[in-house]
Amino acid sequence: MADRSSEEIERMLAGGKHRKRRWLWVVAVVALLGAGGAWFWLAGSEQSGGVSYVTEAVTRGDLTVTVTATGTVEPTTEVEVSSELSGTLASVEVDYNDTVEVGQVLARLDDTKFNAQVANAEAALAAAKAELLQAEATQREATELYDAQAELERRGVVNHSDFVGYVAARDRAVAAVQAAQASLTLAEANLALEKDDLEKTVIRSPIKGVVLDRDVSAGQIVAASLSAPTLFTLAEDLSKMQLLVDIDEADIGQVEVGNRASFTVDAYPGEIFPATITQVRYAPETTDDVVTYKGVLAVDNSQMLLRPGMTATATITVDEETGALLVPNAALRYAPPQVVEDTGNGAGGLVGLIMPSRPGSDSATATGKSVWVLRDGSPVEVAVTPGASNGKLTIITAGDLTEGDQVITDQRDGAQ
Known part of the structure; x- marks a missing residue:
């Protein structure tokens, strides 16, 4: 009986020791968490309360906006000279950088064929003139015969059937003259075309200027059948x-x-x-x-x-602009951070009770239509109307700003 009592007493003493140890661990953890929470809160308070502002003065001066x-x-006028005709270049008479006048010869095509075509057209023209003279002579003869026979027919000396033949002869003579005149006109036009082609074998400058480029040499064949080649x-x-x-x-x-x-x-x-x-x-x-x-x-x-x-x-x-009120562009982009309550996501239970949340911050959005001015050590928002900008400074056309006002361009935390 005495042995059993002594064993129960020993078990009770051992359990008391274990419970005492657990309570000591709990107290230690609580103390550490409390110290950490206090440091966390104080650090946050120091950071949020120690803000310093970066400012620049509003100035008045001249502003130039550029693009x-x-x-x-490039030259003011640039002309590409081509050839309307196909052929072989007999000569090239200008070179790079040469100064040329209007009408000056740049190059010449071999004109043998074109001279022959002109001669052929001149011969055709001469033939057409001769045909016209012959037709006119025939017309005069037919007209005189008609007039004589008409008088005889009026007197009743000539049969009417014979007189009809004289009328037809006269009309054919008139038509022959008209045809000869048309042939003459055609021959003159053909000759003009052939002479124009002959003239175009000489390639001339259309402007007064300088030769920038020359793409041909003497002896080169120019083919203008599909598209006019650029020569100069x-x-x-x-x-x-x-x-x-x-x-x-x-x-x-x-x-x-x-x-x-x-x-x-x-x-x-x-x-x-x-x-x-x-x-x-x-x-x-x-x-x-x-x-x-x-x-x-x-x-x-x-x-x-x-x-x-x-x-x-x-x-x-x-x-x-001269004498304009100027602010730095950074002032129009600045907006003070908005203070928000940090609720936290993971802190709960005992840790959440020991380490409460601290205030945080969230960036605001600048509108570009106001600036923040440091007055008596505190930021004050001032509405403004911005004007032209050169990328660094902006003209303020309206707003409660004066030269020398300190506009906020940035801020720094006290811990930095």
Whole structure:
């Protein structure tokens, strides 16, 4: 009996020791979680409460808005000279870069065949003239016989049946004269055509300019049966050229005829050439799903530095303002973060009780029609009306802003 009592006492003491150990572990875990939760909350409070703002002053000054486009330098007038006739080139009388005048001979085709055709047409014309003279003589003879027989027929001396033959002869003579006149007209037209072809064997310059390209040499055969081949490329007055640029569809609404521009070419680094917009074409050009519109700029090339085909990068001035109120574009893009309550997703039970949620933040969306001004250390939203922009600064046309106001462009947490 005494042994049984001693065993029960030992079991009770052992169980008490185990329960004591479990309670010690629970207390330790609670203490650690509580310390972690306090640190978490304090860290969040410090981060949200220590915000510093990045500001820039509102300024007043001049603003230039530009549009950039690329293109090529081209002659103002460029003409491709072809041959309407087929044949062998007897001579080529100009070369690359030669200056030519209107009507100057560029090349000559072998004209042997064309001279023969002209001679043949002249002979046909002479025959037609002779036929006309013969027909006219026959007509005069038939007319005189008709008149004599008509008088005799009136007196009753000639039978009427015989008189009918004289009438028919006269009418045939009149018709023969008309046919001869038509043949003469046809012969004259054929001769004119043959002479025109003979004249076209001499290929002449239609403009005053310079030879940019020459695609033929003496002895070469020209075949103009299917399409007229290009023999020479001429440019008119290289001292006045044009720049053809591709303007993006996003910028085309700002570009107008008369806008000033400047451009550069790779051949002359650092050299800036002036130009003026003379035409903005309506026809779109699509390349790789990118829509552009062709702009034409007049270029003074009196120094003859520019050459056709040079690639150029143009800067077109589309707007200029002086003494305008200016804010940085970053101020129009800034919006303060909105404070939200972080409810948490995984914290529950004992941990959720020990580590409560802390406030967080969510970014707001800037409208581009207001700025935030730092006044007395606090951000204040000011509605504005933005105007033209050059990509860095924007003109403010209306709003409660004055020169020197500090507009917020960004913010930093105190922990950073």
